[in-house]
Amino acid sequence: MTEEQKKTINLTTPLLVILLVIASFLAGSFWTRLKTGQSGSQPAVQQGEEVAQASPAPQQPEEVVLGEEDFAKIESGGAAVKGEKGAPITIVEFSEYECPYCKRYVDETYAKIWDEYGDQIYYVFHDYPLPFHAHAQKMAEVARCAGDQGKYWEMHDLLFKNHDEWAAITDVTDTVKNYADELGLDVSKFSSCLTSGKFTQAVNDDMALGQSAGVTGTPSFFINGQQLVGAQPFESFKAIIEAELNK
Numbered sequence: 001m002t003e004e005q006k007k008t009i010n011l012t013t014p015l016l017v018i019l020l021v022i023a024s025f026l027a028g029s030f031w032t033r034l035k036t037g038q039s040g041s042q043p044a045v046q047q048g049e050e051v052a053q054a055s056p057a058p059q060q061p062e063e064v065v066l067g068e069e070d071f072a073k074i075e076s077g078g079a080a081v082k083g084e085k086g087a088p089i090t091i092v093e094f095s096e097y098e099c100p101y102c103k104r105y106v107d108e109t110y111a112k113i114w115d116e117y118g119d120q121i122y123y124v125f126h127d128y129p130l131p132f133h134a135h136a137q138k139m140a141e142v143a144r145c146a147g148d149q150g151k152y153w154e155m156h157d158l159l160f161k162n163h164d165e166w167a168a169i170t171d172v173t174d175t176v177k178n179y180a181d182e183l184g185l186d187v188s189k190f191s192s193c194l195t196s197g198k199f200t201q202a203v204n205d206d207m208a209l210g211q212s213a214g215v216t217g218t219p220s221f222f223i224n225g226q227q228l229v230g231a232q233p234f235e236s237f238k239a240i241i242e243a244e245l246n247k
Contacts, residue, residue, distance in 0.1 A: 064214055064227035071225040074213050078124040079144055079206065080152040087122040089241055094126045094210040095219040096140060097159045098133035098167055102219045104231040106160040112234040117241055125156070127206040128218050135172055138194075140203045142176045145193035149185045158183065 066074075074092045091113075095102045113121070127144075129136030139159055146155035158179050159166070166172045180190040193199070210220070214227070221228040223240045 066213065066222060066225040066227070068225070070213065071222065074126065074209060074222060075124055077205075077209070078126045079140070079202075080125045080147055080156070082123040082125075082153065083118070083121045085122050087120055089117060089120050089244055090122045090124065090224055091237075092124045092126065092222040093219055094128040094206075094213075094215045094221075096127065096129045096133065096136040097143070097163070098136045098139060099130065099218045100163075101231040103160050103163045105219050106157075109232070109234045109237065113237055113241075116234075116238070120241075120245065126210060127203045128210045128215060128220070129203060129207065130218060134170075135167065137200075137203060138172065139166075139176075140206075141194060141197070141199045142179075144199040144202065145190050146180065146183065146185060148193055148198075149189065151183050151185060154183050155179065 071090075071092075075090060078092070095105075127140040129140050143152055143155045143159060146152055162179070166175050169175065176194070177187055177191060180187050213222070217229065219229075219231065221237075223237065224244045226240055226244075228236060228240065
């Protein structure tokens with residue numbers, strides 16, 4: 001081998017080594033992507049993340065504003081009302097007692113609305129028991145039977161306060177009797193009202209009324225006819241209420 005050939009080999013060898021290293025790195029990356037199924041995309045979502053993403057909070061759809069005639073239909077015949085009819089702001093709520101978003105609204109927003117605008121609001125509560133909540137229909141009737149003895153809103157507050165207690169059990173019969181007793185109701189009359197199904201049809205009628213107004217989930221609100229959906233923060237209610245008061 002000549003000196004010239006030896007020099008060529010000496011110069012070429014480091015370059016070949018570098019190329020081999022680069023080729024090995026690229027091959028390894030390609031193999032890793034094949035194994036994980038990434039093909040250049042982001043890593044797959046972990047199982048727990050998929051569950052969380054599958055249960056988002058209700059989102060506000062496109063703006064819906066009921067006309068006077070349609071709004072008048074849902075202003076009356078509710079399970080209960082609060083405030084003075086003729087107040088500048090009428091809030092109509094379609095809700096149910098087992099819905100976690102309805103509880104969130106009660107826990108975080110409901111009291112703030114009353115603290116800020118209580119003397120300017122007429123509030124109408126309608127039942128909208130979702131069929132996949134085992135106790136929703138019954139609890140709607142529980143609250144109405146309490147209302148038969150003048151304690152609807154007291155039972156409303158108690159059911160939401162103790163939501164996690166009764167929602168976790170199969171038979172709520174004794175539990176709701178205890179609630180009735182706690183509120184000072186005639187428990188015998190309360191139990192008779194509940195077992196007779198006195199308000200079953202009224203709850204069903206409320207559900208149908210909500211569907212006719214475009215309600216698809218809970219909680220749903222109509223503030224002077226303008227729809228607001230989900231466990232929205234107080235600021236969302238305030239924005240609509242202030243706009244209505246300033247008209």
